[in-house]
Amino acid sequence: MNYYNEIKKELTNNEIYKKVKDYSKNKSDLSTYYNVGKLLSDAGKKYGEGIIKEYSKRLSKELSVKYSARYLFDIRKFYFFSKVHPVDALLSMSHYRLLFPLKDDNEIDYYINQTINRNLSKRELQEIIKLNEYERLPKETKEKLINKEQVKINDFIKNPIVIRNRYGYDDISEKVLKQLILEDLDNFLLELGNGFTYVGNEYKIKIGNTYNYIDLLLFNYVYNAFVVVELKVTELRKEHIGQIEVYMNYIDKNVKSINQDKTIGIIICKQDNKYVIKYCSDNRIISRKYELV
Numbered sequence: 001m002n003y004y005n006e007i008k009k010e011l012t013n014n015e016i017y018k019k020v021k022d023y024s025k026n027k028s029d030l031s032t033y034y035n036v037g038k039l040l041s042d043a044g045k046k047y048g049e050g051i052i053k054e055y056s057k058r059l060s061k062e063l064s065v066k067y068s069a070r071y072l073f074d075i076r077k078f079y080f081f082s083k084v085h086p087v088d089a090l091l092s093m094s095h096y097r098l099l100f101p102l103k104d105d106n107e108i109d110y111y112i113n114q115t116i117n118r119n120l121s122k123r124e125l126q127e128i129i130k131l132n133e134y135e136r137l138p139k140e141t142k143e144k145l146i147n148k149e150q151v152k153i154n155d156f157i158k159n160p161i162v163i164r165n166r167y168g169y170d171d172i173s174e175k176v177l178k179q180l181i182l183e184d185l186d187n188f189l190l191e192l193g194n195g196f197t198y199v200g201n202e203y204k205i206k207i208g209n210t211y212n213y214i215d216l217l218l219f220n221y222v223y224n225a226f227v228v229v230e231l232k233v234t235e236l237r238k239e240h241i242g243q244i245e246v247y248m249n250y251i252d253k254n255v256k257s258i259n260q261d262k263t264i265g266i267i268i269c270k271q272d273n274k275y276v277i278k279y280c281s282d283n284r285i286i287s288r289k290y291e292l293v
Contacts, residue, residue: 037079
């Protein structure tokens with residue numbers, strides 16, 4: 001087999017196809033890269049690694065499109081990658097190139113699924129990889145994903161929750177913490193997982209003759225439940241549990257409808273306290289520490 005001619009034909013046909021049928025060009029790209037990657041792999045076995053550099057020079061000259069040696073090596077990586085991981089046309093080659101350096105197969109599959117489910121651009125995928133989103137998932141969640149078990153609303157709440165500190169504050173109050181969250185609300189909601197929407201901040205409720213204010217009230221449309229979020233710039237304390245439980249019960253009795261699930265509570269604190277949460281009898285309450293970046 002003349003590997004070079006076959007590779008040249010695949011790449012030429014793909015360039016023509018992209019011009020004619022732009023709507024499905026990504027699918028064509030991935031199919032072409034798989035075929036070319038296999039040819040590059042076979043050619044490398046027969047002629048040695050240096051053949052890819054030689055093909056790079058010839059293809060770039062004859063097709064008037066720059067096919068660098070690095071890019072051809074990445075196409076070959078894609079071939080090996082696609083034999084292990086699911087390939088979807090919603091991801092471009094640029095997405096997949098970000099995943100090549102990752103070593104954990106479960107981590108790679110997580111990022112592929114998140115890119116599909118959240119329609120992430122290359123830049124957005126790069127950002128969540130940089131923030132170690134998979135690594136910040138609870139251990140139990142990773143096991144559920146591996147075993148393909150059903151997940152719950154709290155499974156994708158990261159720990160720690162990353163909050164962007166664009167002003168470089170060293171020491172912050174709860175008011176400032178809330179402001180940082182509200183200024184970057186979309187990313188904060190994604191730190192909690194999928195399906196979270198904003199209802200309000202300083203949400204006013206009346207208990208007896210006293211007004212109280214919930215730091216953040218959210219709703220999760222995937223799990224059909226309100227979510228009360230309380231912010232603490234201290235270590236988690238037992239009185240925080242009592243406070244959020246009262247707020248959750250209020251929402252259940254006065255705000256939620258009969259067809260909605262019970263309210264969830266999330267305490268975001270400077271430092272978690274496993275001993276306090278261990279003795280919390282309400283499993284709807286979740287605690288997570290925050291990290292300013």
